[in-house]
Amino acid sequence: MNARILHIATNTFREAVRDRVLYNLIAFALLMSAAAVLVGQISIQIEKLVVINLGLTAVSLFGIVIAIFIGIGLVSKEIDKRTLYTVLSRPVRRWEFIAGKFLGLAGTLVVNTFFMAIGVFAALAYVSHHLESPDLGVLVALYFIVLQFVIITALALFFSSFSTPIFSAIFAFWLFVIGNFAQDLRNFAAMAHGTARLLAIGAAYLVPNFSALNVISQVAHGEPVPHRLILLNTAYVLVYSAAVLSGAVLIFERRNLK
Amino acid sequence: MIRSRQVTAIASTILVCSMAIAALLLRKVDQAPPAATLQQMLYISSPKLLKRLCLGYEGLLADIYWTRTVQYFGGKHRQGGGTYKLLWPLLNITTQLDPHLIPAYEFGGTFLIAKQPEGAGDPGKAIKLVQYGTQMNPNDWHLFYDLAFIYYDEKDYRHAADAFLRGSQLPNAHPFLKIMAAQMAQHGGDLKTARMMWSATYQTSHDKMIQANAAAHLMAIQVDEDVPALEELVQTYRDRTGHFPQTFSEMVSSGFMGGIPLDPLRHPYRLEAGGRVVVSDPDDLPFLDEGLPRGYVAQAVPKLSPAN
Amino acid sequence: MRAIEILGLEKIYNAGFWRKRSKRALRPLNLAVEDGEIFGFLGPNGAGKTTTLKILMGLVFPTGGSARILGMELDDPRMKAQIGFLPEQPYFYDHVTARELLRYYGQLSGVDPKQLSRKVDAALEQVKLSGSANVQLRKLSKGMLQRAGIAQAILHDPKVVFLDEPMSGLDPMGRREVRNLIEELKADGKTVFFSTHILSDAEALCDRVAIINQGELRGVGAVAELTASVHGKVEIVWHSIAIPAGIRSMGAECHSAGDTTRVILPEENQDAALEALRREHLRLISVVPVRTSLEDYFVAQLGTSAKSEAVSSRT
Numbered sequence: 001m002n003a004r005i006l007h008i009a010t011n012t013f014r015e016a017v018r019d020r021v022l023y024n025l026i027a028f029a030l031l032m033s034a035a036a037v038l039v040g041q042i043s044i045q046i047e048k049l050v051v052i053n054l055g056l057t058a059v060s061l062f063g064i065v066i067a068i069f070i071g072i073g074l075v076s077k078e079i080d081k082r083t084l085y086t087v088l089s090r091p092v093r094r095w096e097f098i099a100g101k102f103l104g105l106a107g108t109l110v111v112n113t114f115f116m117a118i119g120v121f122a123a124l125a126y127v128s129h130h131l132e133s134p135d136l137g138v139l140v141a142l143y144f145i146v147l148q149f150v151i152i153t154a155l156a157l158f159f160s161s162f163s164t165p166i167f168s169a170i171f172a173f174w175l176f177v178i179g180n181f182a183q184d185l186r187n188f189a190a191m192a193h194g195t196a197r198l199l200a201i202g203a204a205y206l207v208p209n210f211s212a213l214n215v216i217s218q219v220a221h222g223e224p225v226p227h228r229l230i231l232l233n234t235a236y237v238l239v240y241s242a243a244v245l246s247g248a249v250l251i252f253e254r255r256n257l258k
Numbered sequence: 259m260i261r262s263r264q265v266t267a268i269a270s271t272i273l274v275c276s277m278a279i280a281a282l283l284l285r286k287v288d289q290a291p292p293a294a295t296l297q298q299m300l301y302i303s304s305p306k307l308l309k310r311l312c313l314g315y316e317g318l319l320a321d322i323y324w325t326r327t328v329q330y331f332g333g334k335h336r337q338g339g340g341t342y343k344l345l346w347p348l349l350n351i352t353t354q355l356d357p358h359l360i361p362a363y364e365f366g367g368t369f370l371i372a373k374q375p376e377g378a379g380d381p382g383k384a385i386k387l388v389q390y391g392t393q394m395n396p397n398d399w400h401l402f403y404d405l406a407f408i409y410y411d412e413k414d415y416r417h418a419a420d421a422f423l424r425g426s427q428l429p430n431a432h433p434f435l436k437i438m439a440a441q442m443a444q445h446g447g448d449l450k451t452a453r454m455m456w457s458a459t460y461q462t463s464h465d466k467m468i469q470a471n472a473a474a475h476l477m478a479i480q481v482d483e484d485v486p487a488l489e490e491l492v493q494t495y496r497d498r499t500g501h502f503p504q505t506f507s508e509m510v511s512s513g514f515m516g517g518i519p520l521d522p523l524r525h526p527y528r529l530e531a532g533g534r535v536v537v538s539d540p541d542d543l544p545f546l547d548e549g550l551p552r553g554y555v556a557q558a559v560p561k562l563s564p565a566n
Numbered sequence: 567m568r569a570i571e572i573l574g575l576e577k578i579y580n581a582g583f584w585r586k587r588s589k590r591a592l593r594p595l596n597l598a599v600e601d602g603e604i605f606g607f608l609g610p611n612g613a614g615k616t617t618t619l620k621i622l623m624g625l626v627f628p629t630g631g632s633a634r635i636l637g638m639e640l641d642d643p644r645m646k647a648q649i650g651f652l653p654e655q656p657y658f659y660d661h662v663t664a665r666e667l668l669r670y671y672g673q674l675s676g677v678d679p680k681q682l683s684r685k686v687d688a689a690l691e692q693v694k695l696s697g698s699a700n701v702q703l704r705k706l707s708k709g710m711l712q713r714a715g716i717a718q719a720i721l722h723d724p725k726v727v728f729l730d731e732p733m734s735g736l737d738p739m740g741r742r743e744v745r746n747l748i749e750e751l752k753a754d755g756k757t758v759f760f761s762t763h764i765l766s767d768a769e770a771l772c773d774r775v776a777i778i779n780q781g782e783l784r785g786v787g788a789v790a791e792l793t794a795s796v797h798g799k800v801e802i803v804w805h806s807i808a809i810p811a812g813i814r815s816m817g818a819e820c821h822s823a824g825d826t827t828r829v830i831l832p833e834e835n836q837d838a839a840l841e842a843l844r845r846e847h848l849r850l851i852s853v854v855p856v857r858t859s860l861e862d863y864f865v866a867q868l869g870t871s872a873k874s875e876a877v878s879s880r881t
Contacts, residue, residue, distance in 0.1 A: 083656075
């Protein structure tokens with residue numbers, strides 16, 4: 001059973017790579033190089049801050065775009081192209097297919113982020129001429145960004161299991177936006193009354209909490225991220241993604257593939 | 259096929275010409291009078307709204323706004339100064355997006371209090387900005403220094419001393435904070451205090467514009483000390499000879515002085531009628547209280563020359 | 567044991583925005599396919615052939631009835647390991663080569679990793695794709711894609727092979743190759759179930775066929791049995807361009823060429839026609855029975871509207 005999931009994941013990874021998704025790394029490398037060189041010239045006293053802010057923001061944005069663009073097609077593309085028929089006529093269970101697709105895309109994003117991390121540290125070393133221990137915080141920020149990718153991938157896959165690519169992209173994008181306002185939703189829920197309050201509470205917990213996963217600014221100032229937060233966020237993302245993927249499996253198991 | 263060759267030729271020509279014309283037009287747009295460009299407007303002026311809009315990427319947006327602030331101020335300064343209307347909004351947005359962006363507070367502290375046309379001339383906002391900074395960064399002594407400076411500039415020596423004291427109690431505080439607290443309490447208005455303040459600013463700041471500003475102030479202090487001393491000498495000459503000297507050369511040749519006295523810019527001081535000592539080029543020395551020629555009106559933009 | 571057993575399989579789709587319109591894609595279908603036979607599933611487009619296949623593959627869920635393959639349920643992974651499926655006009659992953667595709671599918675089918683390379687090579691050899699094994703699939707022609715599709719269906723040595731329109735899009739050479747392949751599969755002891763609307767292929771290959779139209783089964787049996795049930799025809803040729811009144815009144819089309827005329831009539835009219843010729847003293851040249859084709863049976867069963875949908879068998 002596990003072997004099949006891994007094979008599907010590997011196939012998904014290979015398709016993404018050959019679809020030249022990793023070329024985005026070239027754009028990223030150019031961006032970081034330009035930033036590292038230019039930031040020293042405008043001499044605004046915050047070179048290191050800018051490199052970390054820019055680098056991590058770029059890693060996050062590039063990755064989210066990739067996660068959505070590839071994620072929305074993961075299932076629908078296979079159905080359109082009928083590659084799914086030959087897969088499901090084999091002893092592959094439908095949930096294994098979903099799991100494999102998820103791992104494949106998540107794996108692609110991890111690899112992508114790994115290379116980007118090298119770029120960020122290279123730019124950082126260039127600008128500040130040496131690395132100090134607070135810079136390890138950048139690794140934590142990167143880890144949190146990868147956790148963001150995991151949720152987005154799960155969501156994109158969920159929508160892809162029953163919706164067309166366009167709508168999947170819209171839904172996934174909006175959930176990302178609203179997810180950044182999770183804190184505000186909770187505040188609103190605390191202040192509202194009656195039905196609005198219930199709706200707000202529901203929304204606040206249903207929507208993925210991206211605001212907790214964004215520690216870029218913190219890390220840029222060299223402030224450490226508490227271990228507790230790392231553990232809690234990891235657990236939250238795993239559990240939330242499991243929920244979303246279960247939803248995807250539930251829908252997909254029942255779907256008539258016309 | 260002849261047809262496709264024609265199409266290629268025409269399309270290429272249009273491409274090249276259009277790009278050239280577009281480039282020319284862009285240059286014209288850039289050269290349009292400043293009021294016409296949109297750079298002067300902040301499309302979104304609410305920090306809260308911006309914070310919402312940036313989807314968690316406040317750090318980068320703060321850096322972008324900080325860069326804009328510096329460019330805005332520097333650009334306006336080069337063009338002749340003004341009211342710097344956008345300085346406070348830009349700094350406010352920057353620090354709301356990233357409260358730990360320390361350089362912004364220092365910059366704001368210096369150029370918000372500086373009087374127009376050199377700065378925004380709005381000490382109230384300066385105090386508001388830096389106080390917010392001390393709240394968000396309670397362990398950074400630099401901010402208390404900046405706060406003290408603002409109060410000092412407003413001649414509120416008591417609050418200045420207070421700020422120095424609070425700053426001195428923080429971990430890693432620079433020892434001079436304690437010294438300045440005492441100095442401020444006792445001799446707030448003295449030139450010696452002023453010199454200590456501006457020297458400290460010059461030495462601790464990494465911002466070139468702030469350093470240039472501090473240097474200019476130090477030179478002004480020098481002049482403000484030189485001029486009364488020189489005028490006293492002139493008075494002594496008058497008492498001795500019974501008339502005011504026309505030039506310093508007169509005093510030198512009569513053995514009263516060793517040489518022509520020079521101002522911090524190495525330009526000679528001049529004498530006006532009635533024993534007034536003035537600088538030769540008042541335009542080059544901003545912030546002077548003493549040594550200004552009779553009837554001199556300050557120019558729009560004081561030149562901040564690089565520190566020496 | 568029967569290879570495939572279909573009992574009362576039914577599929578009703580609820581179409582429309584509010585899911586109010588119901589469409590019967592498949593009326594209760596009963597069918598059995600024996601081990602080791604080549605079984606043809608015939609019908610015009612939209613008859614329900616693909617729906618049936620998709621239900622058997624577990625891609626679509628029936629609204630009624632059941633089916634078994636090799637005695638096992640449709641969702642049984644053990645069963646799925648022993649069947650192969652070629653969908654209609656298959657398309658595969660863009661950036662994968664034929665060899666990589668087969669390796670992937672082999673892994674999913676649970677082929678022993680030690681045997682995988684050998685089996686992949688054998689399958690490629692069998693469909694004559696060995697030369698293009700390392701070319702990315704998007705660069706292959708339609709015929710080659712079809713062959714790759716067949717390769718993935720037989721790679722893991724399944725007992726039953728399901729093919730949906732295996733000849734579609736192939737040129738005559740390609741169709742001949744696929745036909746040979748299907749016969750090879752039977753020789754290997756496999757059961758082949760394929761759907762098509764090209765009747766000549768079914769006639770040539772199949773042991774038995776089933777004909778389906780508008781979701782309903784219209785006939786099952788060996789080809790010979792089915793064609794025999796259609797009333798035969800005779801071809802009568804005589805020496806003259808004159809057409810006897812008796813024959814003319816039957817409304818049959820006569821063709822004259824040179825000094826002979828020929829006409830094709832239903833068998834039952836044979837005696838009356840010969841009588842008409844004798845009365846006119848026209849000299850008979852030949853009376854020959856015409857073999858009925860599956861197309862005739864098809865048309866007889868389905869009516870002329872169905873004929874216009876079915877591809878002509880005379881290709």
